[in-house]
Amino acid sequence: MCKFILKGVVLGCLFFFLFLTGLLLTAEVIKVLPSPNLDEKLRKVTRLNPFDDESWYALGRIAYYLGDYSEARKAFGRTLTVNRLFYPAWIDLMGLSLKDTNQGREIVGLIKAIDLLNPTDIQVHWRILLETLTLDKSWAREAALNEIRLLIPLAEDQRTKLFTLAGMLLGSDEALLTFVPDDLAIKTELLHYFLFSRKRADIAETLWDEICARKWKTKALFRTMIKGLFYNKKYKVCWDLWENNFRSDYRENLVFNGGFEKNFLRYGFSWRTQGKIAGVERVRFVHFYKVEGRRAFSMEFDGEHNPSITNPYQYIYLQPGRYRLRALLSTKEVTGATGFYVEVSGPHFRATSEEVKGDTSWKKIELLLDLNEPGLYRLSLRRNATGKLNRFLGGKVFFDDVRLVKLNK
Numbered sequence: 588m589c590k591f592i593l594k595g596v597v598l599g600c601l602f603f604f605l606f607l608t609g610l611l612l613t614a615e616v617i618k619v620l621p622s623p624n625l626d627e628k629l630r631k632v633t634r635l636n637p638f639d640d641e642s643w644y645a646l647g648r649i650a651y652y653l654g655d656y657s658e659a660r661k662a663f664g665r666t667l668t669v670n671r672l673f674y675p676a677w678i679d680l681m682g683l684s685l686k687d688t689n690q691g692r693e694i695v696g697l698i699k700a701i702d703l704l705n706p707t708d709i710q711v712h713w714r715i716l717l718e719t720l721t722l723d724k725s726w727a728r729e730a731a732l733n734e735i736r737l738l739i740p741l742a743e744d745q746r747t748k749l750f751t752l753a754g755m756l757l758g759s760d761e762a763l764l765t766f767v768p769d770d771l772a773i774k775t776e777l778l779h780y781f782l783f784s785r786k787r788a789d790i791a792e793t794l795w796d797e798i799c800a801r802k803w804k805t806k807a808l809f810r811t812m813i814k815g816l817f818y819n820k821k822y823k824v825c826w827d828l829w830e831n832n833f834r835s836d837y838r839e840n841l842v843f844n845g846g847f848e849k850n851f852l853r854y855g856f857s858w859r860t861q862g863k864i865a866g867v868e869r870v871r872f873v874h875f876y877k878v879e880g881r882r883a884f885s886m887e888f889d890g891e892h893n894p895s896i897t898n899p900y901q902y903i904y905l906q907p908g909r910y911r912l913r914a915l916l917s918t919k920e921v922t923g924a925t926g927f928y929v930e931v932s933g934p935h936f937r938a939t940s941e942e943v944k945g946d947t948s949w950k951k952i953e954l955l956l957d958l959n960e961p962g963l964y965r966l967s968l969r970r971n972a973t974g975k976l977n978r979f980l981g982g983k984v985f986f987d988d989v990r991l992v993k994l995n996k
Contacts, residue, residue, distance in 0.1 A: 847987065883987035896968070908994070
């Protein structure tokens with residue numbers, strides 16, 4: 588009996604608590620709802636002070652909330668008569684006009700007024716853009732494009748999306764070349780967009796010509812262009828651009844920086860390295876042990892690992908014909924069953940030199956290459972991992988004076 592009474596008391600308290608909570612929530616909701624006579628009070632205010640723009644605007648918002656769009660339009664109009672710079676009223680007027688999409692001329696006029704009042708307000712431009720994108724009207728398309736044109740310089744972190752959207756509305760990627768503002772930073776991002784997002788190397792080439800003609804070319808832009816052409820597998824175009832930029836480095840030798848006199852650029856047709864490799868203690872240029880110039884390339888190994896090495900390597904674009912490759916290779920205390928060799932590989936082609944290991948003073952490497960196909964070839968210093976007992980690689984290897992010459996021009 589006591590348990591039954593206790594349960595009844597608990598349930599009663601719970602019901603009372605829920606009832607009280609409901610009353611409180613209802614009171615909070617009532618607070619945010621417009622008072623039945625609030626609009627009348629605001630009308631009295633506007634009659635007493637017809638130049639109170641905020642009261643007119645509040646009156647318009649109440650009418651809009653109640654669904655009386657005609658009254659809302661009048662109130663917003665009076666707001667702008669009092670204060671033409673009250674841009675929230677412009678926004679709401681535009682929203683009302685968009686409910687009747689046949690009012691194209693009026694809406695475009697409203698949008699122009701809003702843009703004029705808020706030339707750098709990103710939020711306003713985005714709102715107009717989103718509103719106009721929902722309409723299947725020619726004037727809406729033009730209005731959307733105008734908002735994109737205003738947003739591109741302002742919304743730096745959204746430019747890729749804006750480029751894509753503009754391209755869709757314009758009907759082609761090519762139209763973006765003249766659509767975007769003439770600004771170096773924007774053109775730079777557009778170049779990256781064509782190369783990596785759209786994979787349109789052909790349009791990127793046109794934009795690159797414009798950048799060069801305007802003398803906007805920088806090392807960073809050149810690097811972007813070369814990497815982008817590699818990414819799009821436009822190797823011939825990439826080679827021509829690279830060779831023209833480094834024409835003083837290509838006389839007879841087709842290897843860029845064949846004597847390792849410069850640091851690696853690590854992109855394009857320069858020497859590259861694999862990065863961190865287990866067992867490689869140090870990669871460096873040495874002045875104390877060289878054949879020509881002022882230094883040679885060197886790698887040192889810890890004797891506790893069995894790595895495959897492709898270090899350094901360089902891409903070269905070659906036409907069909909006969910070539911002679913020469914290089915100098917030396918090893919000191921190189922252990923393991925396999926040694927180092929020079930390799931040239933490309934389309935349906937592979938040529939390798941003899942291996943060099945142990946203690947070998949500078950050895951001359953020479954390869955005759957008969958190429959039948961034009962394309963991208965790779966020149967590299969290599970060593971293959973082995974499964975034999977004496978597999979661990981130790982010691983040092985030196986590489987210098989790498990030359991590639993075409994014999995039948």
